[in-house]
Amino acid sequence: MTVADLSERELVARIQRRLAPAPDWLLVGIGDDAAVVEPARNRVEVLTVDVIVEGVHFDRAFVPPEAIGHRALAVNLSDLAAMGAAPRLALLSMALPPALSVADFDAVADGVAALAARHRLHVVGGNLTRSPGPLMIDMTVAGTVKRRQALTRSGARPGDDLYVSGSIGGAAAGLAMLRQRPRPATVEDSERAQEECRLDRDLTSVSSASAAVERYLRPEPRVLLGVHLGRNRAASACMDLSDGLADGAHGIAEASDVGIAIDAAALPIDPDARAWFDARGQDAIVEALTAGDDYELLFTVRPRTRRRLLEAARRGGVPLTRIGRCTADRAVVLQRPRDGSIDVSPLPQGFTHFARLKGSRSV
Amino acid sequence: MTVADLSERELVARIQRRLAPAPDWLLVGIGDDAAVVEPARNRVEVLTVDVIVEGVHFDRAFVPPEAIGHRALAVNLSDLAAMGAAPRLALLSMALPPALSVADFDAVADGVAALAARHRLHVVGGNLTRSPGPLMIDMTVAGTVKRRQALTRSGARPGDDLYVSGSIGGAAAGLAMLRQRPRPATVEDSERAQEECRLDRDLTSVSSASAAVERYLRPEPRVLLGVHLGRNRAASACMDLSDGLADGAHGIAEASDVGIAIDAAALPIDPDARAWFDARGQDAIVEALTAGDDYELLFTVRPRTRRRLLEAARRGGVPLTRIGRCTADRAVVLQRPRDGSIDVSPLPQGFTHFARLKGSRSV
Numbered sequence: 233m234t235v236a237d238l239s240e241r242e243l244v245a246r247i248q249r250r251l252a253p254a255p256d257w258l259l260v261g262i263g264d265d266a267a268v269v270e271p272a273r274n275r276v277e278v279l280t281v282d283v284i285v286e287g288v289h290f291d292r293a294f295v296p297p298e299a300i301g302h303r304a305l306a307v308n309l310s311d312l313a314a315m316g317a318a319p320r321l322a323l324l325s326m327a328l329p330p331a332l333s334v335a336d337f338d339a340v341a342d343g344v345a346a347l348a349a350r351h352r353l354h355v356v357g358g359n360l361t362r363s364p365g366p367l368m369i370d371m372t373v374a375g376t377v378k379r380r381q382a383l384t385r386s387g388a389r390p391g392d393d394l395y396v397s398g399s400i401g402g403a404a405a406g407l408a409m410l411r412q413r414p415r416p417a418t419v420e421d422s423e424r425a426q427e428e429c430r431l432d433r434d435l436t437s438v439s440s441a442s443a444a445v446e447r448y449l450r451p452e453p454r455v456l457l458g459v460h461l462g463r464n465r466a467a468s469a470c471m472d473l474s475d476g477l478a479d480g481a482h483g484i485a486e487a488s489d490v491g492i493a494i495d496a497a498a499l500p501i502d503p504d505a506r507a508w509f510d511a512r513g514q515d516a517i518v519e520a521l522t523a524g525d526d527y528e529l530l531f532t533v534r535p536r537t538r539r540r541l542l543e544a545a546r547r548g549g550v551p552l553t554r555i556g557r558c559t560a561d562r563a564v565v566l567q568r569p570r571d572g573s574i575d576v577s578p579l580p581q582g583f584t585h586f587a588r589l590k591g592s593r594s595v
Numbered sequence: 596m597t598v599a600d601l602s603e604r605e606l607v608a609r610i611q612r613r614l615a616p617a618p619d620w621l622l623v624g625i626g627d628d629a630a631v632v633e634p635a636r637n638r639v640e641v642l643t644v645d646v647i648v649e650g651v652h653f654d655r656a657f658v659p660p661e662a663i664g665h666r667a668l669a670v671n672l673s674d675l676a677a678m679g680a681a682p683r684l685a686l687l688s689m690a691l692p693p694a695l696s697v698a699d700f701d702a703v704a705d706g707v708a709a710l711a712a713r714h715r716l717h718v719v720g721g722n723l724t725r726s727p728g729p730l731m732i733d734m735t736v737a738g739t740v741k742r743r744q745a746l747t748r749s750g751a752r753p754g755d756d757l758y759v760s761g762s763i764g765g766a767a768a769g770l771a772m773l774r775q776r777p778r779p780a781t782v783e784d785s786e787r788a789q790e791e792c793r794l795d796r797d798l799t800s801v802s803s804a805s806a807a808v809e810r811y812l813r814p815e816p817r818v819l820l821g822v823h824l825g826r827n828r829a830a831s832a833c834m835d836l837s838d839g840l841a842d843g844a845h846g847i848a849e850a851s852d853v854g855i856a857i858d859a860a861a862l863p864i865d866p867d868a869r870a871w872f873d874a875r876g877q878d879a880i881v882e883a884l885t886a887g888d889d890y891e892l893l894f895t896v897r898p899r900t901r902r903r904l905l906e907a908a909r910r911g912g913v914p915l916t917r918i919g920r921c922t923a924d925r926a927v928v929l930q931r932p933r934d935g936s937i938d939v940s941p942l943p944q945g946f947t948h949f950a951r952l953k954g955s956r957s958v
Contacts, residue, residue: 259639260747263850265677265834266643266738268745271634276622279720280629281686281735287727314628323644325733357642364650365728370688372644372735375629382631384623471628487626 235337236330240360246338247324247355250345255354258321267356269321275376278317282307286366294410297336299449301343304369307474309351309453310527314472316383316462317375319353319455325370327363340369351455381462383531388469388488390560392532395541397454397550400477400528401520402502405509406448444504451527457548458529466540467531478521478580480530481556482564488532491559494521494579496568500553517568522580532558598700599693603723609701610687610718613708618717621684630719632684638739641680645670649729657773660699662812664706667732670837672714672816673890677835679746679825680738682714682818687721688733695730703732714818744825746894751832751851753923755895758904760817760913763840763891764883765865768872769811807867814890820911824894829903833894841884841943843893844919845927851895854922857884857942859931863916880931885943895921 235243244262254261260268271277284304286292292300305322312319324344328337348355353373454472461467469488473480477499485492501520509516528550533541545552556567564579598606607625617624623631634640647667649655655663668685675682687707691700711718716736817835824830832851836843840862848855864883872879891913896904908915919930927942 259742260678260745264747264749265674266641266680268678268740268747269640269642270742271638271640275634277632277634277640278629279632279684279686279735279737281688281720281722281733283688283690283722283724283733285690285724285726288725311628315623315631317629321642323642323735325644325646325735327646327648327731357644359644359646361646361648362651363648363729366726368690368731370644370646370733372642372686372688374642377631379622379633382623384627384631386627 233334234330235328235332235334238334243337243360247341247358250341251355252349258354258356262357267323269356272320272376274378276379276382278312278315278375278377278382279372280308280311281370281372282311283368283370285368292367294413295449297339298343300367300369301340302347302450304371305344305347305373306451306453306527308371308373309347309455310451310472310474312373312375313453313455313458314383314470314529315375315377316381316458316470317377318459319351319373319375321354321356321374322348323372324355324358326358327361327368329363329365329367332367377462381465383458383462383467383470385469385471385484385487388484388490388532388558389534390490390558392468392534392558393538393554394481394492394494394530394532394556394558395552395554396473396477396500396530397457397528397548397552398526399500399502400473400526401505401509401516401523402444402447403451403525404448404519404523405502405505406442406444406446407525408508409442409445410448442504444502444508447502448525451525453527454529454548454550457544457550460544460547461529461531464540464543466533466537466544468534470529470531473526473528473530474524476522476524476526477530481579482581484530484532485562485564488558489562491561491563491565492556492579493559493565493567494556496566498553498555500551500555518580521566596697597693598691598695598697601697606700606723610704610721613704614718615712621717621719625720630686632719635683635739637741639742639745641675641678641738641740641745642735643671643674644733644735645674646731646733648731655730657776658812660702661706663730663732664703665710665813667734668707668710668736669814669816669890671734671736672710672818673814673835673837675736675738676816676818676821677746677833677892678738678740679744679821679833680740681822682716682736682738684717684719684737685711686735687718689721690724690726690731692726692728692730740825744828746821746825746830746833748832748834748847748850751847751853751895751921752897753853753921755831755897755921756901756917757844757855757857757893757895757919757921758915758917759836759840759863759893760820760891760911760915761889762863762865763836763889764868764872764879764886765807765810766814766888767811767882767886768865768868769805769807769809770888771871772805772808773811805867807865807871810865811888814888816890817892817911817913820892820907820913823907823910824892827903827906829896829900829907830894831897833892836889836891836893837887839885839887839889840893844942845944847893847895848925848927851921852925854924854926854928855919855942856922856928856930857919859929861916861918863914863918881943884929
């Protein structure tokens with residue numbers, strides 16, 4: 233059975249029954265021309281939109297549909313986290329190829345709903361339409377934060393330390409691992425591969441997949457960390473790593489009008505990723521710096537307020553690593569130990585050219 | 596030159612320079628991970644999302660790019676209007692085929708920006724991504740309304756009168772007219788046709804196009820009417836006609852738990868549309884009832900508060916027509932005069948089946 237066999241109303245109902253009961257601030261929910269919500273008191277609103285497109289951001293041959301739903305929301309939650317905002321609501325806009333199976337549709341909705349429930353976010357409305365091409369999931373997410381606690385990219389100053397959460401490079405290595413698996417050659421093979429994906433998922437831990445594959449398939453937005461970094465103003469600037477650490481460092485440097493020097497030896501490169509890149513003769517540092525999809529937070533901290541970081545480090549749910557510092561000149565550089573001295577080179581650029589763009593770009 | 600020749604940053608800058616200066620409630624705008632806005636005081640927030648997809652909602656062979664941008668925003672403003680809300684902000688998410696010309700990209704942005712400026716709506720953020728298939732424009736729009744002035748579909752009662760704004764059927768006839776024009780057979784023909792579209796647009800009044808074509812190409816959301824219908828609670832229920840009047844009548848009837856009887860003779864069918872359908876031996880009433888894309892408002896009014904309608908009628912900027920009434924039974928019927936008596940038949944259903952869906956459906 234495909235989505236073309238059901239009415240829109242039935243499809244909407246399948247989404248609705250996966251959602252938590254409506255919160256009391258939702259005055260008019262799914263089913264009218266638009267949603268009506270009561271604003272949160274004494275908070276400003278943080279709004280972001282991101283789309284994931286089949287063939288650009290994911291490949292249905294090896295990304296199970298539940299992971300597609302998870303990703304569609306996770307990439308947006310990561311943007312909220314970078315602003316220090318707590319998630320509140322989302323609108324879910326899906327363009328569906330008519331051949332999409334109802335089982336896969338349900339699984340996409342499951343992926344959205346499960347992550348939404350974990351972050352106490354409510355889907356207040358959305359849109360369903362037919363796609364003549366790829367499956368696309370566009371989500372707009374709104375969160376709230378106290379006005380003085382909102383984090384931006386522009387608050388860094390020379391002398392601030394640069395930190396990153398978690399590890400980098402894992403998702404890129406995971407994607408490379410998935411891409412290297414034998415690709416299905418026929419429709420039947422493809423269906424079998426998708427069935428295997430579903431079986432994998434049912435086994436709780438995806439036996440054949442490493443932690444890196446899991447990092448790619450189900451990125452964990454650093455929402456709790458972002459909220460705590462904002463709450464006591466531990467961070468002076470913050471952004472997320474959807475387009476990689478190099479892109480993030482350039483982004484903070486430009487917005488804050490500072491330089492940044494990154495210590496290559498300090499980078500928390502995912503061990504699986506390092507092994508994967510090393511085995512292929514690739515420079516793990518450059519690969520990890522330019523890899524996207526990590527969805528970690530990159531942030532700066534004033535040395536004199538470093539103690540505030542303790543609270544965020546304790547309650548953010550993810551390790552933090554100091555990887556460099558902000559400088560007064562405008563150069564964004566990578567410092568690598570080499571032959572007993574320090575080799576300083578410009579930090580690679582992230583993906584900036586639209587045609588080569590792997591992912592998408594927030595406006 | 597195509598969008599693939601530019602960096603995302605350049606594309607974003609091309610959008611930004613078309614926008615009005617940022618309003619003071621916009622604390623963080625385009626360029627960070629997310630937008631930060633100060634909520635409007637003493638208002639609830641109205642949120643809606645709608646996408647338009649090439650090959651589903653528009654055909655680039657005969658819809659000029661500026662009209663595509665106009666439509667992407669108009670369909671959302673129409674949803675806000677149906678809730679009685681004043682537009683405030685939008686997020687613009689575009690999936691761009693790499694072959695899209697920069698001139699067309701600019702024109703799409705022009706179409707969005709021009710309509711946004713007329714309704715004092717500010718684009719606070721968005722997303723750009725590559726599309727491996729169709730051009731898609733997904734917009735999320737937020738408006739504000741006083742809590743007691745929000746209109747829903749569910750407030751109609753038996754005895755209420757049913758009204759529609761403007762006229763119906765015009766956009767469907769306009770689309771049929773456009774479709775009947777000779778289609779370009781080659782890429783060169785297509786480029787010439789698009790060039791002609793651009794020339795047409797430059798001539799202010801599109802000489803070869805009738806008013807019906809204009810109705811299809813540049814629907815006018817009834818924002819002012821919606822706001823006035825809400826402001827003095829002139830309407831007891833309201834929805835917009837994105838999927839046609841028949842669909843709207845069923846929608847209000849179901850949400851309000853009433854029946855509806857529509858007087859066929861009273862329907863304000865667009866004269867061009869009537870002539871077009873008559874000339875082809877089609878039933879103009881059925882065609883106009885089931886036609887989409889009109890973006891008029893369908894609303895109900897309590898007879899005892901009918902005087903409140905005067906203000907909305909005077910200031911709403913569009914004629915209003917009483918076309919029927921709400922009934923205590925649950926039947927939704929069409930009353931047609933025939934041979935001196937009244938023929939009563941079930942109102943046609945709108946498009947409800949996903950596979951046959953012409954447009955998209957708000958969740």
